Amino acid sequence: MYRYTDIRNDWRLLDEETFEVPSGIELLSHEAFASPNGPHVEQVRPSSVIGPFRMVPALHHLLYALQLLMRCRNHSVLIVNGSSPLWLAVGLLNQTLFCLRKRRVLCWALHAEPSTRFSREIMRWGLKGTSLSLLWSKNTVSSHVEFFQLPETRFLFMPYKANHSKELPYKLSLDNYVFAGGNSKRDYDTLLTAIKGTGIPLVISSTDPEVKSSLRDLSNVTVVSAVEPEFAELQAASRFVVMPMHEEGIRGAGEANICNAMWHGKPVIAADNISAHEYIQHGQTGFVVPSGDTKALRDHIIRLWNNPELTRTMGEAAHRHVVENFTQSSFSQRLRRLSAILGTEEFFVPHIRTTKIQLEAETPSRQAS
Incomplete structure (x- = not known):
């Protein structure tokens, strides 16, 4: 025992x-x-x-x-x-x-x-x-x-766990945008700087008015306030998910978001120093870069966006990783x-x-x- x-x-x-x-x-x-x-x-x-x-x-x-x-x-x-x-x-x-x-x-x-x-x-x-x-x-x-x-x-x-794993993963892949979502400790400013000028469509979902009002207006960025199940559908229909996090306080955030995205077969690129490495296998199910590292975040976003086959294989590996560890x-x-x-x-x-x-x-x- x-x-x-x-x-x-x-x-x-x-x-x-x-x-x-x-x-x-x-x-x-x-x-x-x-x-x-x-x-x-x-x-x-x-x-x-x-x-x-x-x-x-x-x-x-x-x-x-x-x-x-x-x-x-x-x-x-x-x-x-x-x-x-x-x-x-x-x-x-x-x-x-x-x-x-x-x-x-x-x-x-x-x-x-x-x-x-x-x-x-x-x-x-x-x-x-x-x-x-x-x-x-x-x-x-x-x-x-x-x-x-x-x-x-x-x-x-x-x-932690993929809360969405209580149901079967959504099969809604449109593959024509990148998704980022959530409210707590999100560093959307770093993400917007990283994606500016790339022409890559980005959808950000936040229900916090303060977070939404702080987002810069970029032509390739759409901001919504989705709640479940629409939030999960946006994750599942994206090409991949990005999690930009602030390093502040004594606890992390976004662990469920990471697990949910991988449950739906999406690679996750996280800019995080606290929790992401416990869930994402760097180079296999996604990428983990330091918080606030605009260049590293931008490089990985462009790499995945321009390589659909790599995105697909990493997404499949991400789903398996959740099935084996985070349901x-x-x-x-x-x-x-x-x-x-x-x-x-x-x-x-x-x-x-x-x-x-x-x-x-x-x-x-x-x-x-």
């Missing part, structure tokens, strides 16, 4: 057909896990008492978090989505009210990037009440450790299996400076007692 330390060294162990799921572990979540892959996760819905407080989101989150933590038993693991404020409520309560017997909490898709010292301390306290947080690149593990001054064992890199079902299985492993570990956190994680499973003698 694998331990947490094994997974830290190689997340691919979670994919093995011979993986032994620990017995006697109860997995709980505020979300529904529809996929049959992996151990069962019980969804705990808000009680009827909490329901009326939905009009006061902060109070609702605290009451729901309290309900979830009280539902946990000795060998329960609570799975929370870090893109929801609920994770912070769970962490804060687990660190304060349940400090004598902390619940095991796994937070995935952690979105914790505070802009003030006060909010950083609040999030740091919440993270101290979270057993493990999943991040989408090794670089972000290092940045979170440094920023929050927490042990590295509190964060784990496990790759929705694979991610769900990894998340559940990892959660089950955490149920066998003893997380003891008396203080940030004396944090100790006992990674040895209970010995037979202790179990007998």
Whole structure:
């Protein structure tokens, strides 16, 4: 049976057909896990008492978090989505009210990037009440450790997923434009500089008014505000996808966008220093260049645009790469299996400076007692 330390060294162990799921572990979540892959996760819905407080989101989150933590038993693991404020409520309560017997909490898709010292301390306290947080690149593990001054064992890199892989890939290739999309941390100025004067048609999709208003008006660039499923259709109908990213903050962005594009059989050219290299095989499924490197970005865009056969073969390789590594079902299985492993570990956190994680499973003698 694998331990947490094994997974830290190689997340691919979670994919093995011979993986032994620990017995006697109860997995709980505020979300529904529809996929049959992996151990069962019980969804705990808000009680009827909490329901009326939905009009006061902060109070609702605290009451729901309290309900979830009280539902946990000795060998329960609570799975929370870090893109929801609920994770912070769970962490804060687990660190304060349940400090004598902390619940095991796994937070995935952690979105914790505070802009003030006060909010950083609040999030740091919440993270101290979270057993493990999943991040989408090794670089972000290092940045979170440094920023929050927490042990590295509190964060784990496990790759994200192609959300579009819940459905079959679209076969809409028009091949007559390049696509770039998304809002968070996008460096469209570098992209526009790279593509200026090439005559290559570019479609940019952003739903953020500030992002749209900042885009320069170029004759070969079309700006739209597509949402799903139109966003996916634009990706799938393009010749290839470009992801220009700013290097800022403690977390990356665009991981799902990269995986989705490759799922639809599109090579991805990313200008990124944080996460892209974890997903794109440089020279095989796309290209990764440094953030802000206009010349390198321009060279690869022109190269792929002028070589349809290379674009096709790289796109096919990109789809295979997602099938083998980044599908929705694979991610769900990894998340559940990892959660089950955490149920066998003893997380003891008396203080940030004396944090100790006992990674040895209970010995037979202790179990007998």
